[in-house]
Amino acid sequence: MSETEQIIRIAAKGDGVTANGQHVRYAAPGDTIGVEGAITPGPHHAQPPCRHFGKCGGCQLQHCDDEALAGFVRDRVVNAAEGQGLVPAKVTAPHMSPPGSRRRASLRAINGGGRAVIGFNEGGSHKVVDMRECHVLRPELMAVRDTLAAYFGKLKGKFAIGVELALLDQGIDCLLSGFMPEGLEQTEDLLELCRRSGFARLSLDQGYGPEGFWEPEPVTVTLSGTSVACPPGTFLQATADGEAALVSAAQEWLAGSINVADLFSGLGTFALALGEGRKVLAAEAERAALLACRTAGAKAGLQMEAAHRDLFRNPLRAEELRGFDGIVLDPPRAGARTQVEQIAASGVERVVYISCNPSSWARDGVLLRDAGYELAELRPVGQFRWSIHVELASLFVKRGE
Numbered sequence: 091m092s093e094t095e096q097i098i099r100i101a102a103k104g105d106g107v108t109a110n111g112q113h114v115r116y117a118a119p120g121d122t123i124g125v126e127g128a129i130t131p132g133p134h135h136a137q138p139p140c141r142h143f144g145k146c147g148g149c150q151l152q153h154c155d156d157e158a159l160a161g162f163v164r165d166r167v168v169n170a171a172e173g174q175g176l177v178p179a180k181v182t183a184p185h186m187s188p189p190g191s192r193r194r195a196s197l198r199a200i201n202g203g204g205r206a207v208i209g210f211n212e213g214g215s216h217k218v219v220d221m222r223e224c225h226v227l228r229p230e231l232m233a234v235r236d237t238l239a240a241y242f243g244k245l246k247g248k249f250a251i252g253v254e255l256a257l258l259d260q261g262i263d264c265l266l267s268g269f270m271p272e273g274l275e276q277t278e279d280l281l282e283l284c285r286r287s288g289f290a291r292l293s294l295d296q297g298y299g300p301e302g303f304w305e306p307e308p309v310t311v312t313l314s315g316t317s318v319a320c321p322p323g324t325f326l327q328a329t330a331d332g333e334a335a336l337v338s339a340a341q342e343w344l345a346g347s348i349n350v351a352d353l354f355s356g357l358g359t360f361a362l363a364l365g366e367g368r369k370v371l372a373a374e375a376e377r378a379a380l381l382a383c384r385t386a387g388a389k390a391g392l393q394m395e396a397a398h399r400d401l402f403r404n405p406l407r408a409e410e411l412r413g414f415d416g417i418v419l420d421p422p423r424a425g426a427r428t429q430v431e432q433i434a435a436s437g438v439e440r441v442v443y444i445s446c447n448p449s450s451w452a453r454d455g456v457l458l459r460d461a462g463y464e465l466a467e468l469r470p471v472g473q474f475r476w477s478i479h480v481e482l483a484s485l486f487v488k489r490g491e
Contacts, residue, residue, distance in 0.1 A: 097121045097132070100162045104150035104478045116144070118154045119161065134158040139189075139225045147213035148226060149476035160184045163472040166480040170448035171468065174456050178468040178484075185335040186472040192226045192328050197235065199242050199251040206242035208235050208253060226475055231255045234262050237287050241279065252295075258320055259310045260290035265322050267295040280304075293322040314363035318386040321378040325356050332473030332481065337363045339469050339483035340418050340442045347416030347440060353401055353429060354421045358383035358394075360444075364418070365392035371414070375400040405429035411436035418442040425450030427457070434461035441486040448480060458486045 097106035097117045106117025114123055120132025129135075138144070138152035151159060163184040171178055198218045199208040209221030224232055234255055242251065252267035271277040284292050284304040291309045293300035300322035311320045314337060320326075327333035340360050344350055348368045352361040355372035356379050364370055365387060372387070372394060374380040380396050387394035399406070401421075405428050411417065417438050419426060423446055433441055434457045441458060445451035455465065463486040471481040 093125065095123050097123065099165065100151070100154070100158065102166060102478065116153050118158050120158075140223055142209075142219055142221060142223070145212055146210050146219040146221065147215070148210040148224070150213070150478050152225075152476045154476075156186070159472065159476070160186055162478075163470045163480050166478075167448050167468060167470040167482045170452040171455065171465065174452040176452060176455050176459060176465050178465045180467045182467070182469045184470040184472055185332070187329040187331045187475055189225050189475055190228060191331050192474070193228050193231070193330060194256040194326055194328060195227055195231055195254070197221070197253040197255065199238065199249070199253050201242075201245070201248050206239045206245070208239050208242070226477075228257055230257055230262060234264065234287060234289075237283060238264075241283050244279070245276075254323060256320075256326060258290055259312055259317065260307060261288050263291045263293075263309055263320065263322070264289060265293045265295060265300055268297075270294055270296055291322070295322075311357065313357060313359050313386075316358075316362045316386050316390045318357050318362070319382040320357065321382060324376070324379050324382075327359065328473040332471055333359060335469070335471050336360075336420075336444055336481070336483050339485075340364060340444070343442050343467070343485045344416040344418065344440060347414075349414050350416040350418065351406065351411065351414045353406065353417065353419040354426070355380070355383060355396075356420070358386060360418045360420065361394060362386060362390065362392070365390065365394050369393045369395075371395050371397060373397045373399045373401060373406060375402075401426065401429045405432045408432045408435035408437075411438055414438050416440045416442070418444065420444035423447040423450060425454045427454055430454040430457050434458050434463070437461075437488060439488050443484045443486065444482070445484070446479070446481045448482060451482065451484070455484070455486070462489045463487065464489055 095108040097119050098109055099107050101107050105113040105115055117129050118135040120134045122130040134155045136155040143152045197208055199206055200218050207218050207220045209219035212219055251269040254265040256263040271280050292304040294303050309320050310317045350364050351371045353373050355361050355374045361370050361372040372383050380398050384396035466487045467485045469483040473481055
């Protein structure tokens with residue numbers, strides 16, 4: 091750089107960007123960049139709360155204040171839309187989940203030279219951060235991390251163990267992959283850990299799927315007031331707060347619909363919320379999740395049909411969808427092009443598209459736009475605080491409705 095410049099925005103991967111396109115790591119909007127790259131903090135530069143920031147790959151934006159964070163979330167979603175020629179009629183202020191609210195995490199445990207190291211991976215690396223604090227996770231999850239570190243610290247030799255944690259109705263759900271206790275002593279120690287820590291469930295996966303090790307009572311998660319059985323490793327929204335924001339959008343936008351299809355329904359996050367007073371079809375490929383959703387819907391007395399269907403290989407066809415007046419879909423990060431093509435051809439009046447990837451969402455949105463749908467509203471959601479991972483809720487309405 092030949093002279094000082096100011097950071098004007100944050101790029102998709104978290105770098106600060108100047109007007110001439112220079113990318114500067116750990117720079118926030120309003121920061122000044124000196125001739126040798128030195129950062130002079132501006133009004134939106136914050137002191138990172140965590141000692142691991144800069145090394146841990148879990149967060150990329152702790153150096154930004156709340157205003158800058160919200161601006162990043164909004165810009166990621168709006169820029170993705172505009173990049174594909176989608177013009178939303180309305181964009182709401184971003185919904186931001188608070189610190190310490192994340193209820194699920196995927197960590198790794200390794201032998202760090204005579205002691206167990208458990209944490210997220212370092213940014214851009216397979217190395218594991220020895221995570222001693224976290225301002226993103228629920229405190230209950232951090233407490234379990236410390237308990238497991240003490241147990242794994244007794245193991246001999248090298249190990250690499252996947253640790254998936256979730257906070258459910260009965261407490262902590264833990265899934266360990268690549269680990270099985272050896273001998274009576276390790277097994278009894280692990281059982282005692284479960285009892286002492288009040289685990290709701292502990293499952294072990296050696297590559298053939300989760301096997302139950304500890305579950306004093308059936309484990310459930312409450313979705314829109316309905317208790318749903320929760321199979322090990324099943325997808326949950328990252329925070330209860332973010333889930334509520336996404337569900338609220340779907341309920342508001344489909345308030346007048348009487349026959350709704352929930353595609354990629356999972357455990358029924360949206361199907362159960364929309365089931366009161368209307369017919370709902372829940373379609374999902376993962377059998378265990380679908381059965382849990384079906385059972386919960388029946389117990390709640392909802393008019394719900396649960397269909398086991400791989401929507402990538404066998405999407406609901408346009409002629410099947412024409413009987414619905416509202417659709418909600420929440421596909422994986424890759425999007426749902428094949429299914430969206432059928433939705434676009436169906437002419438269903440309202441389509442609520444929930445997404446965890448603005449780029450794939452925008453590409454799918456073009457199919458709806460070209461079929462005569464208007465992007466009526468766009469709601470950015472920042473569930474993964476201080477992360478570059480962004481979610482959204484959107485409403486597409488068929489023109490001429």
